[in-house]
Amino acid sequence: MRRPGSVSALEDLGRVRLSENFFMRDMLYSEIANHYGIPNIPDDPELAIAAGTRLCEDLLEPICAKLGRISIRSAFRSCAVNEAGIGKHNCARNEANYAAHIWDRRDADGCMGATACIVVHNFLPYYERTGHWQALAWWVHDHVPGNAGLTFFPKLAAFNISWHEKPERSIYSYAAPKGWVTKPGMDNYEGSHADQYRDYLVEAGLNF
Template identity: 80%
Template sequence: MRDMLYSEIANFYGIPNIPDDPSLAIAAGTRLCEELLEPIWLRFGRISIRSAFRSCAVNEVGVGKHNCASNEANYAAHIWDRRDANGYMGATACVVVQSFLPHYERTGHWQALAWWLHDHLPNNAGLTFFPKLAAFNISWHENPTRSLYSYIPPERGWLTKPGMENFDGSHAKEYEEWLEEAEAKKHSKINK
């Protein structure tokens, strides 16, 4: 939980980043970790948490100065200790998959990771990718709507969401090259 509470915004402005409802924050965060983050860690190794839980006070400062969505829009997202307008709980974290960085830096093909996550983590409630380090927001939610969105040029916008033709089925061709590279690298380390 310590990693999830760390906030550059909170540190910079001296605002405590502590849940008002710790039980709700821990319940939502546990589901995020167990159902989404731990499977990524088990498959690909170390992940870095860039941003996760935000108190209402921290998020409010971020709205005007750091491109955060409004508090109400972040309930059951980055604000884990508030339920959304429909009464559902949820949690979001912005993460970086360390082992993916060499492939992303070499190819710029962030979609490889996006499609793998879409195909293998059916309980995710949406993924949003950012240009720096192919970092992405990943959300767990009691009432999930899976989607892939990108702020990475030139393909800013929806990669997929319910109703789009490419939503269902396997997207293995998109991440095949990356997984082969990762497997080869792993075997070369073992054989040294």
């Protein structure tokens, strides 16, 4: 599949089903693209679809199956859209986003990957009451082992979740307390962290 050069071709790309609950169209919305009038269209649709399929099937669908509805805040970014967001809109440089938000470029090691920023709807009441975003972070860390890293943000407890051919689970946060929560080599990396999310599961009526 070549880069869409018409509305019809772009519609066809948007209709590509990445998994049971997600289409490619869900991943293309961007406030940066809309504001600056930059098309958020992959140059290599086949690579973007391949990486996005793994993100959706391996990570997003398991979260939906256990925690319910999620919303996509930001997912695929074209190189041009990401470049427009560097600095002033908190986007990392393009090369650092290859195989992350820029799905249609392999990283420096030749690996493919994809990142989406998501919100878990039924977590919001608990988060608004407690501010304890760590409950969701540790649940995902324990129950979605194929992820290649989580980055949490203060608003809506939204977080980036990444799929990568060479995953290395970690949790980093821009919500207080900022910094690394866990990564390989840290004492808290392995084992169950159920004490961190037990109250959330009970409050949300999630019995598993």
